[in-house]
Amino acid sequence: MSQPRVVTFLGPRGTFTEAALEQVPGLEDAERVPVANVAEALTAVAEGRSDAAMIAIENSIEGGVTAAQDALAAIPGLRILSEHVVSVNFSLVAPAGTRLEDITVIAAHPVAWAQCTGWLQRELPGRAHLPAASNVTAAAELVGGGAAQAALSTPTIGHWVDGLEVLADRIGDNADAVTRFLFVGRAGAPGEPTGADKTSLVVELPSDEAGMLLDMLEQFATRGVNLSLIQSRPIGDRLGRYRFVMDASGHIRDERVADALLGLKRFSPKVTFLGSYPRADGQRSEVERRYTDASFEDARDWLRGLLAGEPEQ
Numbered sequence: 378m379s380q381p382r383v384v385t386f387l388g389p390r391g392t393f394t395e396a397a398l399e400q401v402p403g404l405e406d407a408e409r410v411p412v413a414n415v416a417e418a419l420t421a422v423a424e425g426r427s428d429a430a431m432i433a434i435e436n437s438i439e440g441g442v443t444a445a446q447d448a449l450a451a452i453p454g455l456r457i458l459s460e461h462v463v464s465v466n467f468s469l470v471a472p473a474g475t476r477l478e479d480i481t482v483i484a485a486h487p488v489a490w491a492q493c494t495g496w497l498q499r500e501l502p503g504r505a506h507l508p509a510a511s512n513v514t515a516a517a518e519l520v521g522g523g524a525a526q527a528a529l530s531t532p533t534i535g536h537w538v539d540g541l542e543v544l545a546d547r548i549g550d551n552a553d554a555v556t557r558f559l560f561v562g563r564a565g566a567p568g569e570p571t572g573a574d575k576t577s578l579v580v581e582l583p584s585d586e587a588g589m590l591l592d593m594l595e596q597f598a599t600r601g602v603n604l605s606l607i608q609s610r611p612i613g614d615r616l617g618r619y620r621f622v623m624d625a626s627g628h629i630r631d632e633r634v635a636d637a638l639l640g641l642k643r644f645s646p647k648v649t650f651l652g653s654y655p656r657a658d659g660q661r662s663e664v665e666r667r668y669t670d671a672s673f674e675d676a677r678d679w680l681r682g683l684l685a686g687e688p689e690q
């Protein structure tokens with residue numbers, strides 16, 4: 378893909394999602410367009426109004442960002458280009474002069490709220506949570522008065538919103554918390570494997586009969602493909618029907634991964650390929666000899682020889 382000229386991200390300016398954009402090389406001249414939510418960021422890409430979007434997909438404490446998983450499953454024509462990991466920590470901020478005892482309602486992004494529950498229970502028990510669309514929105518809503526008296530926000534909020542004071546810093550329950558982000562563009566031919574890649578998929582099961590889930594997992598296990606994430610999400614048409622969002626180790630251009638995808642495609646009514654891209658941690662896949670590209674090629678040569686009537690070696 379050529380360098381993106383327009384990129385969308387969860388705004389306003391100053392969110393962790395914008396910070397993740399700093400990790401993507403070549404965006405120096407790109408126009409960065411803040412939008413209200415993840416679905417909007419991705420829809421702009423699918424409709425060609427933006428070339429790529431940055432979205433939060435998983436937090437090390439709160440788990441999968443389900444809105445992002447659902448949007449990736451529902452919006453056709455997208456491809457994950459890369460993943461990025463950003464450290465996340467939080468501050469309690471309020472208009473200057475606010476005292477802890479003045480606070481009854483705290484505005485916060487739900488993922489931020491979940492990451493600070495320990496501190497909140499200890500220091501501000503029983504306070505109400507006012508959900509906000511982002512960490513920056515939560516703080517911005519305080520200015521000029523609103524339903525909340527304080528907000529959970531990013532440590533850099535002072536650069537973006539005036540008139541706020543930090544009442545408590547580094548209040549996340551885990552100082553090592555990180556959020557994983559995906560940089561998503563439009564569908565195109567996958568790039569070349571790096572040897573440290575991930576492939577993301579969404580798979581539906583043909584029915585809820587016994588053994589279907591095992592059938593799906595066997596497609597990976599019998600080709601030596603490791604799964605680093607598997608999460609069920611409701612399909613939404615009726616109770617009890619799920620799709621599976623999965624991250625597999627390896628690249629669609631690796632024989633073992635391609636073969637697993639063919640196996641999935643033969644039995645699943647819907648397999649969505651979301652992309653093969655370099656892993657943020659650079660960890661290379663350990664591949665046993667029987668699952669290497671060479672062993673797949675040897676096996677194919679052997680079969681070709683048999684069909685051609687060549688004597689077996």
Ligand SMILES: O=C(O)C(=O)C[C@]1(C(=O)O)C=C[C@@H](O)C=C1
Nearest residue numbers: 392393394433486488511512556
């Ligand atoms: O509110 C922000 O700053 C965001 O970028 C969103 C988001 C998320 O969606 O998970 C990103 C990182 C944190 O885990 C909390 C919120």
